[in-house]
Each structure stands twice: as C-alpha cells, then as structure tokens.
Amino acid sequence: MAEDDSRPFTRQQGGASTSQPAFDPGQRATCIASFDGQQHPIEIVDKRFERGEYVYYVHYLDRDRRLDEWVSADKIGAWSVTPRPSLARVDTAPSVTLGGELLSPTADGNNLKVTRRLKRKYEEAHHLPADEHGGDHGHDKEHHPLRVKNIQVVEFGRYEMDTWYYSPFPEPYASSTKLYLCEYTLKYFRKKKTLLRHLAKLDIRHPPGDEIYRSPPPPPGQPPNYTGGAVTRPPISVFEVDGKKAKVYCQNLCLLSKLFLDHKTLYYDVDPFLFYVMCERDQHGYHMVGYFSKEKSCMEDYNLACILTLPAYQRKGYGKFLIAFAYELSKREGRVGTPERPLSDLGAVSFRSYWTRMLLEQLRNVKGDVSIKEMSEATMIRGQDIVDTLQGLGLIKYWKGTHLIHADPRVVQEHWAKFAHQRVIDVDSACLHWQPLPTPTARKRP
Template identity: 60%
Template structure:
C-alpha cells in the first residue's frame, strides 16, 4: 500500500466541517482549486480537481491532486470531502508547488522546478535523450502530463498481496479501464479476472523469470530456539539477468507493472537495448519477483542503472539498497565507475544518498593518511561527482588556496558512521561468492 506523507496541517475545524457538509451539495468543475480532506492523514490539504466521474450509486466523484504532496497520494473523493471553492482562496494561492529534486531537496515554484520539468522527458523509461531549452518540447511534455495525470488502474493483486497503485500506467484496453488487475508474480502477465489468473497458474511450468540466474544467496541460518531475538530473516534471494531483446514480452510486462509505482519514467515498449536484473524471493512455490533494475547494454554516459523499483509490498526489507549495491558490484567487474540515470524519483534519491553516504564513510574510516576523490572512486566505483556531492552534504569537503581537499577528521567520520550506519532501515550485503557474472562486452576501462 502507498505510504502517506506526514502533513503539517490539522484536521478540519468545526467551522470547516460545516463548510464540508455544505459542499456536499455542491458541484466542482475540473480545474477548481480548494481544500480537501485527505484519506492518508485526515487533514485538509490544498487540492485541485483533475477529473470527474459518476460512481455506481449515481453520485459524482472528483479526482483531486493534493498540491503539497506527491502524485501517488491523489485520490477519488466525493464532494463532502471538499471545501466550497471560495474558502481560503487567498491561502491557496500562496501555497507553493513542491517537488523533490535530484539532490533530494524540496524546491518551490521557480527556475529549479522548471528545469526539473524539462528533464522529465529526458528520463523516459529506457529512452535516454537530451532536452534543450527549445519550446519544441513543451507540446509533448504537456501532452504526456495531461494523459498521465489520472491513475487508471487503482489496485493490483500480486501473489498474496493487494497493492494500491500510485501512478498511471499505459496498459492496453480493456485492461487499462479495470479498477483492479491480477498480475502473475512469476510471468508478470496481467488479467482482468481472478479465475483467469488461476487457470494461468495451473498451466504455468516455469515459476521464475526468463534469462540467466546470476546470483543465489544461501538459505538463512536456522533460528536458535533459545534466542530472544524477534528479527525475521529474509528468505533466500536470487537475481536473474534478463535480456530485453530475447524476452521482450516479459520485460514489457515488467515495465507496465513498474510504471504503476514510478512517476518519473515514461514507459516505452522498446526494451531491446536493455538488460533487466530481476530480484526474487525463493521458496518452495517458486521465484517471487520483488523488484528489479535495468541497465543499458552499451551506455556511453556511465549509467550503471537506468530504472529501479522495489514493489511496495516488499519495501522496508533492504531490497532497494541491495539492488543499488548489486549494480555497483557489476561496475566493479566491468572495471569502470557508474551512476544512476537522472532524474531520480523521490524514493530513489533517498536510497541512493543513503548508499553513497555509507560507502564514502566506510572508505574514510579505513583511511590512514591523505585520500583523494579519485581514490574513493576507485574503491567504490562511484562517479567522482556523486562522491563530491556526498562529501559536501557531510561537510567533509573544504576549499583552500584555490582547490578542494577532503577534511576527514577520524573522530568526525566515526560520529557520522555511528549516525548513518544504522540509518535507512535494513541492509542486505551482496555476497560476491554467490555472484556468477561476466560483462557481455569489452571496451575502454573494461576487462577483456
């Protein structure tokens, strides 16, 4: 299920509740800006009506975007959740539109937001490109935003989980018009009816992704009956390398599913130039897909990761950071540093910053004497630009006599490590003894 953002606002006051009751008899036009009581925290938020429909009981519903929240929290509401259009308009007009940039900082209306919006088409799903300041892109960008502003599929049943979706995904009709889709967690095929899914599962022979299994962790150790620990061990995990050209339908299904939970990617069906690294939990029933990252086969921009997702039902288990670490281990074997394709989603930015911080601090803790940014890059396979950004955020990069140097006082580094090593939830380490992989191609900086 989607996790709501913490709101700084309170619930409706007694006067506002009267306004909400009065608004229940009103109608709102598309584009109306007012306030709406959000389901995720019960508080009033500035909102805009994006679309209108009639429910099964004949009552009008309004699809609202909460202007101070991410799009994944948009929802359908009845009029009794909305304040009358003229309520607190002066306050609404002063509310800035917030976004999370690649650096992870909230940015308000103005130049930074404009630049980020211009980059949205550049980071299309596996179709890299470069946008200039030309007005030629305004039309396609506006068309894309208009087409994807309202979620189509609302719920996905996936294995034993049921997930609320976050964003629009271009499933073909008639699937795109379904309130709920049933997705096979092995083949990723999608169905409109549960009975059809069950028939598919009864005939399914290969309960794992196509491609080559390149990683398999050993089973977790048996728990000690006398232990007082309440920690739950993750099941064994496996990673498959899937070629988008050789397994086109599977990869397209993976992209369609991931688009329900990723807003910053625009899905295209050309998956041929990409490899997909699919992470699975393994049990007696088969390999349950929990997440993946994709990577361009022949990338000239040092991207070691194009798109990454852990499905919401499997989040908070350390899988996202494991996938990031896995991508950098592949960079180690390729012999060249890499970075993630930009822009990052808000959740992706948090995960990458956490990983980069941990890696940089780990190197600095072991350092004796002077160390350069290039030294850290050679050990971590991180791009120097990502290392510099991380050092700046930690205030460990100083400027003196025209050049930068790393000011890594051991006590300061240890204090940072104490803070960050336990932050960000669970960490799953990549066991190199379980990884069996060789680069597909050779080139500058790659081992032959």
C-alpha cells in the same frame, strides 16, 4: 412550465446545490486530505457523477501523486491565492548545442530526433525541474499529464497491493479495478480463476533469463535460519533478462512497475535494456520482489535506469541490495556509475543512504589523506555524487578551486553510529557469475 428535477446537482459548501459541477478539471482549489485531515492546495484532475452528486479526482500540489484520490465536493474550497509564476515552457526555452547540432525539445520529424540521452542533456543544461521518481522521465506537464489512477489493486503472489499511479495497461484491463498477475511470467488477468488455470499449466517458475547471482548458504557451524552479511532467509537470486529476447515479459514488468513509479515513461521499447530481476527462492519457485534496469550500451556513466522494490517487500533491505548490486556490476565493468536523473523522493533517499554508508566505511578504514578520485575508484561512485554526499555530512571543503576531504575521525564515527545497526544485505562477489558485454571495437580501414 415546471423545471425538470431529474438533472444532476452538486452539493457545495454551505449547503447550496446546483445543476452544474462546482469545479472543472484543471482548476486549482484547496481540499481537506484524507491522509492527514489538513487542507492542501490541489488541482482538479477529473470529475464524475455518482449517487446524485459530483465527485472529483484531485492531485495535492504539495504531495507526491501516489496520494491523489477521489473526494466529495464538500471537501473542496475555492483557492484565491495569486498563482505562482509558471516555469519556462520547454517549447519557448532556447536550444542547446550538443556535438555541433542544435537540440530542440520540440523537434519534429524534420529535425533532430530527441533521444533519451539528448533529453537528459537538455534538462541538465537548462536546469529544468523533474517530475518526480528515478529513471525514465519527461520535461514538463505536457509530457507527464496528470492521469486518474485506473487500477486500484493488484494481486501478486500471496500479496494484494494497493497501487499508487496510473499505468497504461491495454483495454479491457485498464478499466478493471483489480488485476491478477502471475508472479512468474507477469501476465495479467481480470479474473482469479483465469490466473489459476494459467498457473496449473505453468512449468517454468522463474524469470526468463540467466540466474547470475544466488545468495550463499549459512557458514559451517551456523543454524539453518542464520542471516547476516550476504546470507538471507529466504535465499535470494538475481536473473539477468534481455529486453530483446524476453520482450513480452519485460513489457509486462514495465507496466507493473508504472503502477508504483510516477516518472516511468518507457513501456514497450525494451530492446535496448537489460533487466535485473531479484527473487525470493523457495520450494514453489522464484518470487519476484524487485528489479532494476540499465541500458546495454550507454554513452554516459549511468549504471541504473529504473529501480523498484514492490511495496509488499519494502523495508527488508532489498532496495539497497539492488543499488549495491548495480555498483558491483560497475566494478566488473571497471567504470564508475551513477543512476539516471531525475531521482524520485524515495529513490533519492535510498541512493543517498547507500552513498553515505559506503563513503563512511571508506573513511573509517583509511589512514591519512584520501582524494575524491581514490574514493571513486574504490567504490565506483561518481565523483560528483561523492562531493554532494560529503557536503551534506560536512566532511568536505572547497579551497582554492579544489574540493578537499576533511574527515575528522570523531565526526565520521558520529555519522557511522547512525548506520551501525541497520540491516544490510551484502553482495557476495564470489556468488556473482557475470561478465560485462564485450565493448564493440572500431573496424580498421584497409
């Protein structure tokens, strides 16, 4: 009997073909990447049959997940290297004691509830690796499974942006290749005409919160297009949005940000958070460019949970402005701050750049010796972040159990020369109209 020639086949390296896919999800291999034309180790995430052959969605093991892509079988080769020893699984690692109670990362409903704070404590105690970018995070691959990027493009205001990661939008939106988002309400649509009808009926064109900061106008005697210090063109504003009062807006913000943040796991539980949304301001309204979030009540020193500058607005100094804004709020609260861990590759670079600039500025202006505590009080940067940053600059020494700042003025000036010409948007404290939430006081017993 003749064989059925209608069965799918996959073309393999060397020109051979088979009725079965050459690779399966979860398999390791090598692949020639489209972004540099070089061969990289990969993991097969998914496969599909199209145009008479299988194509594969691959994750490059030595690159960030934003570079994951669909490739044809002829780009993939077998990987015969000895697999690396796997890191200890979370469910086999020992428990850690916190406040007299045992924390198990696989706690079920009968055991201790694993909160975000306890998860962070567990990771720090056991030095567990992070998945990649700064704020919400998981433990291992089981908590952060590799996912195929669903939405490829979003249209946001006057920009069209390629997405980086998978985001759990509800169906049928999750199956759309392109989404259209309202930059004022963050509502999402599958069709452009639906978005236009929404905008035609929209009256409010700013985030649903309090405007707590507005950049100052140019100083007297300067032209209208002057920029410098805290003066920007276009002018910027920051809104404080309460996740409990504007739940839908904040949930939509989290879904949008997940398209560009690999680490993010928080989408719907937004009540405990405040969102600080940064906007460019013009005659049409307030156009969101980025945001950061922080917990309303945090027992740690965290002053920032998650931060994002949309790709269309990056390289304008907005990311460093948001970091500086978070530390300005810490100054109003009178407490040192640090971002939640783990930090992503981009987040780590941004924070390290901000810390370096602020510490060098302090060392340039101080005369005589200065302690880490004094620098922390002046900048509201956590002491350990100061130590790590100054160690990278070679400006601190460890002697007799104590870290001593060894700031040679010549070395400080050499480092400062790298930052002198960078465009930085300052935070004008006089333009910040904000007071911290009142700290709950313990009730006295009668």
